Amino acid sequence: MTSVPTTTGSQRRPGRSMADLLNSQGFRSLAYQVLLAGFIGLLGYYLYSNVVANLAAQNIATGFRFLDQVSQFEIGERLIAYSARDTYGRAILVGLLNTLVVTAAGIVLATVLGFAIGIARTSRNWPLAKLATGYIEVVRNIPVILQVIFWSVVIRNLPSPRGAIEMGGVAFLSNRGLTVPVPVGNPAYTWMFAAFVVAIVFSIVFSRWARRHRERTGKYVETLWIGLAAMIGLPLLVWLFAGMPSEMNIPLRKGFNFTGGMNVSPEFTALLLGISMYSSGFIAEIVRAGIKSVPRGQTEAARSISLRPRFIMRYIVMPQALRVIVPPLTSQYVSLSKNSSIAVVVGYPDLVNVGNTVMNQTGQAVEAIAIMMVVYLIISVVTSSLMNFYNRAVAIKER
Template sequence: MMKHSQHTASTETLNAPTQAGAFKPITLLGSKTTRGWCYQILLALVLVGFCGWLYHNVVENLQTQRITTGFGFLQQSAQFAIGETLIDYTPRDTYARAVLVGLLNTLYVTACGIILATVLGFIVGLGRVSKNWLLVKLAEGYVELLRNVPVILQVIFWSVTIRNLPSPRGAIELAGLGFLTNRGLTFAVPEAHPGWQWTLWALLAGIVLSVALSMLARRQRERGGRLWPGARLRVALIVGLPLVVWWLCGAPHGIDRPTLRGFNFRGGFTISPEFTALLLGIALYSSAFIAEIVRAGVQSVPKGQLEAARSLSFSPWHVIRHVIIPQAMRVIVPPLASQYVSLAKNSSIAVVVGYPELANISNTLMNQTGQALEAIAIMMVVYLIISITTSLLMNIFNRYVAIKER
C-alpha cells in the first residue's frame, strides 16, 4: 500500500509543472514553421547573392571588352529590311519597331498554328476511335509518322518541298482560286473595301455574343435545370449579324484575282514559302500530339454513357456533340494547354527557314549591335509572357468546361 502511494505521488510529480504558473520554455527554432521560414529566407538570400554576383561578373566582363550595356540601342535606326510585316516598317525605323514586327509575326504564326493544329488534331483523334478499320489505320499512321520526326526536320522538309515547286510561269493552278509556286501560295481575296472591315468586326462581335449567350445558358441550366433553346440565336449572331452589316455597307462583292505579270503574280494575297513551311511544320507536329490527347479524352468517357445515349435514339453526331465532347473536354484541356505553349515556343525554329519572327530578328539585332545579353533577355521575357498568357487563358477555359459536382 505504501509502495503504491509512492508510485502515484512520483507520477503526479512528473506530470505536474515545476512551479505554479510556470511553462516549459519553447525555443525559437523548435517550431517547425519557424524553421521552414528560416530555410526559405536563407535560400532566397543565397539566390539573390548568386544573381548579384553573376550580374556583376557579366557587367565587368562586358566593360573589359568595351561592350556597352543597356536598352538605349532600341531607339537607334535598325538599318535592315524585313520581308514580311503586319505593320508598316522601313529600314529607317528603330530597333524597337523591328522587335515589335518580330513579335507580331510570332503571334500571327502561333495563332494560325494553334487553329490548324487543333482542327487537324480533333479530326485525327476522332478518327483514332472510329469503327472504320481503314480510317483508324490512316489516323494511326499520321500520328506515328509526325510525332516521331523532330519538328525542325519537318519544317526543313516543307521548306525544301516548296522551294522545288514550279516557278510562277509553270504555276500549279488550284481550280481558278489561286496558284501554287516556289514563291508561295497566291489566291484570290475580296477587293479592299471598308465594308469588309466592318463585316469582320461584326463577325467577331457575333462570336463574342454567342459565347456569352452559351455561358449564360449553361449557368441557368446548372442552377434551375432550365434549357434555353439558344442554338438558332447563336447561329443568327455568327452568320446573320455579319451578313446584315455586309448588306448595310453596300454588299461589296469585288474579287481581287492574281494575274501573272512578268516573272511573278500581281494581285490577290500571297503566303510566303517561309511562313508556309513554318506553319505546316509546327502545326502538323503538334496536331499529332493533340490527336492522342483527344483519343485519350474520348476513351475516358464511360461506355455506359454511350449505350444510354444510343438507347435514347441519339444520332452519332448528337452522341459526339452532347455526350462525348462535354465529358472528354475535362481530360483534354489540361494537356492541350501544354501543347499550345510548346507550339508557341517552337515558332522560334523560323530561324532555319528565314521567316522574320522574334528570334530571327533578334539574331540580326545581336549581329549589328553586339547587345547579345539584352536581345536574349527580350526574347526570354516575350516567350515567358506568351506562355503564361496561353496557360492563363486555357486555365480559364478549363474552369468553364469542367463538370461541377454539387
C-alpha cells in the same frame, strides 16, 4: 520584510511564444524560402556583375540603349510599317508580331487537326481508325525541324510564277507561295467584322441559355445551326446595307512574280504546317485518351435511348473528356509556341530570327537573348493562364 518577485505565467508567455514561433514548421518553411531567394538573388547579381565587367573589359557597351539605334536592315514579312531606317526596337516588335501570328494560326490548325484525328482514331470505322493511327505515328516520330524543312523543300519545288498552278484564274500556287485575291479596303468591312464579333457573343450567350433550359425542362434547343446562321447572316446583312462592296484586288502575273492580291509566303506556310502537324499528333493522342477515359457504360446507355452519335459526343463524352484533355493540351500549346523559334531554319522573320540579326549587328548578345527569353516566358505564362481559366470554366462541378 522584503517580498520576493515571482514569475507569473503571463510574464513567461512571451518567451514561450517566441520559442513556439521559431520551432513552428510554417516559420521555418518561410525562413528557408527567404534564404533561398536571397541566395539566388546574390548569385544572379554576381553573374550579372561578372558579365558586365567582362564586357566592359572588351569595350562592349551594356544596356538597352541600342534599341533606339537605326536598324539598317529590311524585314520581308511584316504586319506593321517598317523600313531599314526604323530602330532595332521596332524591328524586334515586327519579329514578335510575326511570332504571335504563326503561333496563333498554329494553335488553331493543330487543335482542329488533333481533335479530328483523335476522334477518328476512336471510330468503329476500321479504315478511318487505321488511317488516323498511321498519321499519328508518322508525325509524332519525325522531329519537328525535319518536318518544317520537308514542307519548305516541297513548296520550293513547286512551279515558278510563270508556270504557277492556277485556281479559277484568280489564285496562284507557286514556289513564291499562295497568292490570293483580297477585297479592296472599305469601311463596310470594319462593320462586318464588328457584326461577326457580336454574332459570336450572341452564340455563346444563346448556347448557355439553351443548356440551362435543357437542364431545367429536359427539352433540347438546337444551337449549332442558329449560331452559324447568326455568324454568317449578321455580317451579310451589314454587307447588304453597306451597298454590297465587291471590288477585289486580284493578283496578276508580271515578270517573274505577281502584282496585287495577298501572298502567303513559303516560309510562313512551311513553318505553320511543320509545327502544326507535329503538335496535332500529340493532341490527337491526348484527345483519344480523354475519350477513352469516359466509362463505356455511359455511351452504351446513351445509345440505348437512341441518342444521335453527335449528341453523345457533344453532351456526354466531351464534357467528361475535357477534364483529362485540357491540362496536357496546355503543355502542347506552350510547346508549339516555343517550336515556332525554329523559323530561322527556313528564313521566316520571327522573333528569334530578327533577334539574331540585331545581336550580330550590335554585339548586344546578352540583352538580345534576354529579350527573347522574357518574351517567350510571357507567351507561355499567358497561354497557360488562358487555358487554366478555360479549364475552370468547363470543369464539371461536383455536388
